[in-house]
Amino acid sequence: MTLGRPDVLIARGVVKSYRTEAEVVHALVDVDVTVHDGEFLAVTGPSGSGKTTLLNCLSGLDTIDAGSVVLDGVDLAAADDALRTEQRASTMGFVFQTANLLPDFTALENVTLPMVLAGTAPKEARRAAVAALERVGVGHRLRHYPSQLSGGEQQRVAIARAFAKRPRIVWADEPTGNLDMHTADQVIDLLRELHADGTTLILVTHDVGLAAQADRGIEVRDGRVGTDPSNRV
Amino acid sequence: MTLLVLVIVSIAYSAPLAYIAIARPGLRLLAFRPSIRRPGRAILVVSGAVLATAIVTSSSVLGDSLGASIRRSAVTQLGPVDEEILGVGIDRGRAIRSAVERTRSPDVGGSLSLLGVVTTVRGRDFIPRVAQAQVLEVDFAAASRFGGDPSATGMTGPTPTGDAAVLSADLSNLIAIRPRHRVTVYAFGTSRTFRIARLLPRVGVAGLATPLSPSGSESFNIFVPSGTFAAMLADPSRDRAVDNTGIGAQGLPVSIVAVSNRETGSGDRRTSAAVTTQLRAATSGLDVEVHPVKQQLLDDADRRSRSFTDLFRAFGFFGAAGGVVLLILTFSILARDRVRSMGILRAQGLSRRDTVAALALEGWLYTIVGISAGALGGVALGAVALFAARDVFGSPVAGSVELVFSARAASIAAGCAIGLIIALSVVLGAAAIVSRRNIVRVMRRMDDPPHRPGRSALVASGAGLCAAGVAIGVTGITIANPVASLAGPALFALGVVLFLYTPARARRLISIASLAVFVWSALAVTIVRDAFTHLGTGVVVAVGVVTTFCAVALAAVNHNALIRPFVARPGRRAPAFTLGLAYARTARLRTVLIMGMFATVLFTLTLLITIRQLYGNDVRDLGRRLGGKSAIEIASNPVRPVPPRDVARLDGVTHVAAAAATRAQIQTALAAPAGTSAAGASADARDVTVVGFDDTFIGHGSPPLAGSASRRSGQQRGEPEASIYRTVAGDPTRVLVGADLDADRLSGFPAGRLRIGDPITLRNPATGAMRTLTVGGLVAAARYGGSDHVYAARSVVDQLLGTRATSNLLFVETNEGVNNDVLAAVVDGTHLANGAYARSFERLARESVSTRRQFLDVSAGYAAIGLVAALAGVAIVMIDRVRERRRQISMLRAFGCRAATVSRACRVETAVIALEGTIIGTVCGLLITWRLSSNGGLGQRLPFDIPVILLLLIAAVVVATSVAAATVPARRAARLEPAAMLRADD
Numbered sequence A: 001m002t003l004g005r006p007d008v009l010i011a012r013g014v015v016k017s018y019r020t021e022a023e024v025v026h027a028l029v030d031v032d033v034t035v036h037d038g039e040f041l042a043v044t045g046p047s048g049s050g051k052t053t054l055l056n057c058l059s060g061l062d063t064i065d066a067g068s069v070v071l072d073g074v075d076l077a078a079a080d081d082a083l084r085t086e087q088r089a090s091t092m093g094f095v096f097q098t099a100n101l102l103p104d105f106t107a108l109e110n111v112t113l114p115m116v117l118a119g120t121a122p123k124e125a126r127r128a129a130v131a132a133l134e135r136v137g138v139g140h141r142l143r144h145y146p147s148q149l150s151g152g153e154q155q156r157v158a159i160a161r162a163f164a165k166r167p168r169i170v171w172a173d174e175p176t177g178n179l180d181m182h183t184a185d186q187v188i189d190l191l192r193e194l195h196a197d198g199t200t201l202i203l204v205t206h207d208v209g210l211a212a213q214a215d216r217g218i219e220v221r222d223g224r225v226g227t228d229p230s231n232r233v
Numbered sequence B: 001m002t003l004l005v006l007v008i009v010s011i012a013y014s015a016p017l018a019y020i021a022i023a024r025p026g027l028r029l030l031a032f033r034p035s036i037r038r039p040g041r042a043i044l045v046v047s048g049a050v051l052a053t054a055i056v057t058s059s060s061v062l063g064d065s066l067g068a069s070i071r072r073s074a075v076t077q078l079g080p081v082d083e084e085i086l087g088v089g090i091d092r093g094r095a096i097r098s099a100v101e102r103t104r105s106p107d108v109g110g111s112l113s114l115l116g117v118v119t120t121v122r123g124r125d126f127i128p129r130v131a132q133a134q135v136l137e138v139d140f141a142a143a144s145r146f147g148g149d150p151s152a153t154g155m156t157g158p159t160p161t162g163d164a165a166v167l168s169a170d171l172s173n174l175i176a177i178r179p180r181h182r183v184t185v186y187a188f189g190t191s192r193t194f195r196i197a198r199l200l201p202r203v204g205v206a207g208l209a210t211p212l213s214p215s216g217s218e219s220f221n222i223f224v225p226s227g228t229f230a231a232m233l234a235d236p237s238r239d240r241a242v243d244n245t246g247i248g249a250q251g252l253p254v255s256i257v258a259v260s261n262r263e264t265g266s267g268d269r270r271t272s273a274a275v276t277t278q279l280r281a282a283t284s285g286l287d288v289e290v291h292p293v294k295q296q297l298l299d300d301a302d303r304r305s306r307s308f309t310d311l312f313r314a315f316g317f318f319g320a321a322g323g324v325v326l327l328i329l330t331f332s333i334l335a336r337d338r339v340r341s342m343g344i345l346r347a348q349g350l351s352r353r354d355t356v357a358a359l360a361l362e363g364w365l366y367t368i369v370g371i372s373a374g375a376l377g378g379v380a381l382g383a384v385a386l387f388a389a390r391d392v393f394g395s396p397v398a399g400s401v402e403l404v405f406s407a408r409a410a411s412i413a414a415g416c417a418i419g420l421i422i423a424l425s426v427v428l429g430a431a432a433i434v435s436r437r438n439i440v441r442v443m444r445r446m447d448d449p450p451h452r453p454g455r456s457a458l459v460a461s462g463a464g465l466c467a468a469g470v471a472i473g474v475t476g477i478t479i480a481n482p483v484a485s486l487a488g489p490a491l492f493a494l495g496v497v498l499f500l501y502t503p504a505r506a507r508r509l510i511s512i513a514s515l516a517v518f519v520w521s522a523l524a525v526t527i528v529r530d531a532f533t534h535l536g537t538g539v540v541v542a543v544g545v546v547t548t549f550c551a552v553a554l555a556a557v558n559h560n561a562l563i564r565p566f567v568a569r570p571g572r573r574a575p576a577f578t579l580g581l582a583y584a585r586t587a588r589l590r591t592v593l594i595m596g597m598f599a600t601v602l603f604t605l606t607l608l609i610t611i612r613q614l615y616g617n618d619v620r621d622l623g624r625r626l627g628g629k630s631a632i633e634i635a636s637n638p639v640r641p642v643p644p645r646d647v648a649r650l651d652g653v654t655h656v657a658a659a660a661a662t663r664a665q666i667q668t669a670l671a672a673p674a675g676t677s678a679a680g681a682s683a684d685a686r687d688v689t690v691v692g693f694d695d696t697f698i699g700h701g702s703p704p705l706a707g708s709a710s711r712r713s714g715q716q717r718g719e720p721e722a723s724i725y726r727t728v729a730g731d732p733t734r735v736l737v738g739a740d741l742d743a744d745r746l747s748g749f750p751a752g753r754l755r756i757g758d759p760i761t762l763r764n765p766a767t768g769a770m771r772t773l774t775v776g777g778l779v780a781a782a783r784y785g786g787s788d789h790v791y792a793a794r795s796v797v798d799q800l801l802g803t804r805a806t807s808n809l810l811f812v813e814t815n816e817g818v819n820n821d822v823l824a825a826v827v828d829g830t831h832l833a834n835g836a837y838a839r840s841f842e843r844l845a846r847e848s849v850s851t852r853r854q855f856l857d858v859s860a861g862y863a864a865i866g867l868v869a870a871l872a873g874v875a876i877v878m879i880d881r882v883r884e885r886r887r888q889i890s891m892l893r894a895f896g897c898r899a900a901t902v903s904r905a906c907r908v909e910t911a912v913i914a915l916e917g918t919i920i921g922t923v924c925g926l927l928i929t930w931r932l933s934s935n936g937g938l939g940q941r942l943p944f945d946i947p948v949i950l951l952l953l954i955a956a957v958v959v960a961t962s963v964a965a966a967t968v969p970a971r972r973a974a975r976l977e978p979a980a981m982l983r984a985d986d
């Protein structure tokens, strides 16, 4: 409990391993993480340390082998797929390393569709989507298909998709990994700007410089969460 | 009933989807957009659905048309005639008709009196031709009024007078004479010549079929002026040396009273049975025979159309199955295509249910479009197949059926519903799997780890399958059921595989099991031979599925080893070849399915083509089997038969044997279901020629006995043929029947056979004289000239005729080197007045084989439809495989692989799949045909022979067309640029 802000996510004793034909990879070993409401948390660590796995497990995208992940009072580890899906739809947004846009849909539709599918009225979803896209600076590209957008623009659309429904938490997994430095800076500025509106932001990055801009940081090493070297709060 | 279920299920599938399409705009957008953005993909899926539905629909359209055509020709041939009452004598008609009136039956609509005799007629044109025909006297005005609908009677114009006669079109074709030509009728020891006034169609009274008329469903009728018979009988120059004519008519015409039921044409079995009973009661004192002719003809038509459709279904089965596999392939590819988009949306919070709904909605869209077009295509395909089959069915042996196109709405609806249900079931199943995929793995483009069932589950299901397999197999072998005696061991083997399964020994286990089942299915044809004597749908499908499945499984698990030798030395081959083979090595389930499609179609084709070849090779032998030592059969008018010494004097003739022949209706235990035989002339009566012989016939005209039959029943073993013939000649309670008595009329495939000791009944349809005889032996082949033959003592024929029979059937032996066809023509020409009808046995054999071969050709054409499904399948799978490998291919291109190499590799891969399937199917087909041919499964033992050139040609065509089918995927592969790998995001 920092500064009296409630915890939006509490993970305790999370274990995750991958079984391949040859071996068992222990990607997360007994991990404890707490995320406060409205904070900007940076997750750092070398490549292959388990950052992505951590994000997937905490957000409920993936299942865990042991432990608990309580998000907004709901234990995702115990919840069935329907409940976890519901949680994602109502409270989370995702930004991945690649934009992961639907190739057959325009920028506007890519942002609108998930909201409509989650039950938002089409008109309202569209208004929110246009606003979000304008905010991330691709308001002039609404009717373009992903293949007609640059990498940076695609990533902006992905960010708009994550924020348009005003989720409580946004998970960003190396969102700048595929971008040039200038564009990467713009994307990070954008994320910080959106975070300033009150969204909890969890940013996975191996860039220590980026992590330094966060409220707080945790470091993943060999599937364990180490002490937090840059906790400035 | 089934249709109702199908329709209900289709609606149950469609209704919620239609609702979703309306109520959920998001899902609608998700489902419909891809088809707009990527019409190519959409067209691919839709064309899969189109083809599949077309194939399924076409087979039911074909079935409909065959059934309807055969039935229609039966109905129109008799028109208003429902029953016939036959009494020997020239003036019986009045008494019979008044008896009919006396019934006052509300079901009887009217009656018509005719006079008829079956005898020899000769056409006089440039080349005179003779034939057996039914000569009729009837009042045309009364005949056209009969039954109330003049057009249904086929009778037009005035009754012929003077020297005019009216001919049926069938007879005019048979003896090649036209109006204004002359025709001579030989009967009662005299003759009359007429000028043909006009022709009549094979309809109603004009096409009148009676139990007397020559066999086959054509109408060889000639209508002569009233009083002709009376005048001929009174002719002072009449040769009274012989006193019989026609069939058992004791030298007299037969009075025929045709009865029309009120509900005529409908073929109502109950009405017909009731009227027949009433008529029998009313005429009981009159010494006449009542025949429910319409019902008999309809029953016969039903029986024939069942047998045709059964065989056609057998050969079309793999086509339809290919259509279904095609549906499964295309729709599972569609679902797989959507995995990534769905994963992305699932990450954004799309629920599993909505994932399934979106995919199902998209599949539904394609299905609706596909099956509508497919149903139309199927109707067209059916029409084409029907067109191709018209000659075969139009042949006299097949009953001269005029094929009419008939597509019942119900069959089309059923085809559509089946297509819809299969497609949507596949979509729903695949969608359920997609919705359960791990989102993280999907986004990382990783496959989910294969689902490994637990050891205990494998053991349990393995044990269960073993037990079921043993039970089914033992039952199948005991009751001689082909499907069960193959499916049982196959299930057992599958059970063993599951029981012992570990990934490490999978390959060895599957290899051994499939090899064992494969060997068994080849052996079973001999060991459980009783199960494989009726070559119908069951046998073809069971043997085809089991052998090809085993061979494909064997090839699939050993695929790597099979192909490795070709890949091993990359330096020696073109890179495209190496690459294509390397890709073919990575065969997956879909590839194996395609291989199976090719294999099953090629199995059917090889079976049909090889059997066709064997039949072709058999012509000479069949001729010998039919005629024994004799080379020519001469049938003649019993009134004035050809004198044997006339023939013996001809050059090249070494011996002439004589027998008495008459036509009769036969009833056997095989044809007559229990309980129907009691009622006298039952609906199951069929025409046969009864050959009455004495000791002079033995060793000359006597056909060889069935060798394989003796082995089985054991009764003929060791006993020389001559002594069996002698026994029958001296015992009027015994008869020899053909082993092919119940064989299919078109294909010649056996369908059960009588055994020694079985009873049969022979009956003279005109007088009702009846003999029940015991089968004393089986003749190897006794079907020729459109009729089955049975051989009995001469006295049996006398008894059937009610008089001493003349020797109207001669069996002529000739010198080696004599042209028997020419000799037969000489006999015909020199003995016209005797109504001689001479044919060499070789020609008779050729005719019967040629119909069979035509039928097999049409069946092969029909089976080849399955090839279309296989080709479409391979194209679709290859398009998909190229798409899967986009990254790999662009990587190869980035490393300097040329576009042409990539596209050629794609063709090589396709050719390998098709070739493997082709080889498997051909080998299986040859193996099974070999087993069938050597154990009498094709009717008799036939020396095996492989139509090498034809099979090679087919294989070449299959591989070439499959390479052509790979054009689209190959082009796509070539178009991929090195950079595509980097840009591809889905």
Ligand SMILES: Nc1ncnc2c1ncn2[C@@H]1O[C@H](COP(=O)(O)OP(=O)(O)O)[C@@H](O)[C@H]1O
Pocket: A018, A019, A020, A025, A026, A027, A045, A046, A047, A048, A049, A050, A051, A052, A053, A054, B441, B446
């Ligand atoms: N699906 C998987 N199967 C097997 N191993 C995996 C899988 N996903 C990730 N790993 C392994 O787990 C470890 C952590 O991976 P990841 O979380 O992606 O690391 P990071 O994001 O920190 O680079 C790595 O060693 C990786 O190889």
Ligand SMILES: [Mg+2]
Pocket: A051, A052, A053, A174
């Ligand atoms: Mg990562």
